[in-house]
Amino acid sequence: xxxxxxxxxxxxxxxxxxxxxxxxxxxxxxxxxxxxxxxxxxxxxxxxxxxxxxxxxxxxxxxxxxxxxxxxxxxxxxxxxxxxxxxxxxxxxxxx
Amino acid sequence: xxxxxxxxxxxxxxxxxxxxxxxxxxxxxxxxxxxxxxxxxxxxxxxxxxxxxxxxxxxxxxxxxxxxxxxxxxxxxxxxxxxxxxxxxxxxxxxxxxxxxxxxxxxxxxxxxxxxxxxxxxxxxxxxxxxxxxxxxxxxxxxxxxxxxxxxxxxxxxx
Numbered sequence: 001x002x003x004x005x006x007x008x009x010x011x012x013x014x015x016x017x018x019x020x021x022x023x024x025x026x027x028x029x030x031x032x033x034x035x036x037x038x039x040x041x042x043x044x045x046x047x048x049x050x051x052x053x054x055x056x057x058x059x060x061x062x063x064x065x066x067x068x069x070x071x072x073x074x075x076x077x078x079x080x081x082x083x084x085x086x087x088x089x090x091x092x093x094x095x096x
Numbered sequence: 097x098x099x100x101x102x103x104x105x106x107x108x109x110x111x112x113x114x115x116x117x118x119x120x121x122x123x124x125x126x127x128x129x130x131x132x133x134x135x136x137x138x139x140x141x142x143x144x145x146x147x148x149x150x151x152x153x154x155x156x157x158x159x160x161x162x163x164x165x166x167x168x169x170x171x172x173x174x175x176x177x178x179x180x181x182x183x184x185x186x187x188x189x190x191x192x193x194x195x196x197x198x199x200x201x202x203x204x205x206x207x208x209x210x211x212x213x214x215x216x217x218x219x220x221x222x223x224x225x226x227x228x229x230x231x232x233x234x235x236x237x238x239x240x241x242x243x244x245x246x247x248x249x250x251x252x253x254x255x
Contacts, residue, residue: 005212018221020198047210055194055202057170057219057252064205067181067212 002068002096008040008048009063012078012086018054035060035086037079043072068094136195143231143241146191146204150239157190157232157242160217168222168252177214177232177240181207187214189233196226221252 012035019032038050038060048064066074071094078086143152160174177187186209192202205216214232222228225247232240 018198042210045208045210046206047208049206050216051204051206053199053201053203055197055199055221057221061217061219063217065211065213065215067210069210 002070002094004068005065006068007063007065008074008076009061010076010088011059011061013059014078014080014086016054016056016058016060020054033081035078035080038062039077039079040064040066041073041075041077042066043070068092070094136200138200139193139195139227139229142193142200143191143229147231147233147239150237152231152239152241154241156240157230159228159230159242159244161228161244161246164247164249165222166249168224168248168250170219170252171222171246171248172217173220173228174215174217175205175230175242179214179234181209181212181214183209184235186211186235187232188235190214190216191231191233192220193229193231194220194222194226195229197221197223202228222246222248223251224248 014035015033016035017030017033019029021030022028023030032054034052034054034056036052038052039046040048047066050062052060060078071092074090074092076088076090156178158176160176162171165171173192175190175192177190179185179187181187187207189207190205192204193200194202202220203218207214225245227243227245229241229243234240
């Protein structure tokens with residue numbers, strides 16, 4: 001329904017390496033590799049976004065809300081330190 | 097064995113391998129009892145960096161966190177800010193800080209009037225018992241904050 005506020009629950013698979021842990025055998029620090037940016041667009045416009053630091057747990061879970069205005073794609077995009085992008089598109093239909 | 101372990105500063109994870117879980121729980125409480133629950137300077141500095149010179153007012157921001165978190169690697173957290181979330185009056189951003197983590201910044205969430213509701217849930221790492229602070233930036237430029245203390249039994253951050 002138009003105007004309805006709905007919840008979006010997302011889960012992405014990522015180790016979220018903090019850069020603080022050490023390799024137990026070599027004693028060397030394991031380089032940081034986290035998803036640092038999460039962006040959600042709806043109908044091409046950013047409606048929700050996040051900047052993350054190493055304190056975000058591995059396999060980040062995020063739930064947030066979006067207000068239904070028109071039928072269109074909701075695109076979730078995660079970008080990590082290595083520049084790897086994970087994307088998920090969900091098409092939603094809005095009635096009324 | 098337990099006393100000796102503490103003296104030699106063996107990590108709690110190694111300690112876990114040596115003794116029973118029950119002992120660890122007791123150790124956690126023992127270590128953190130009497131710990132000062134005050135905002136660290138690092139958080140204050142991080143807030144200043146995020147919102148500028150504005151001093152946050154108390155209120156409107158609610159943090160949902162467990163009182164006691166058994167596993168510091170993944171602690172559920174939800175932050176909700178009271179706001180009509182209209183084009184004229186909405187929450188622009190919510191910053192989350194932890195005063196006893198290696199890095200005070202945890203995450204920043206950006207909202208828009210299209211969010212409909214200024215609420216976000218996620219899971220975070222906590223090195224040990226500490227205060228979690230959430231600061232909300234409103235569209236009119238005002239800044240609000242909320243705070244909650246969490247006791248952590250076994251710390252995260254991969255120590």
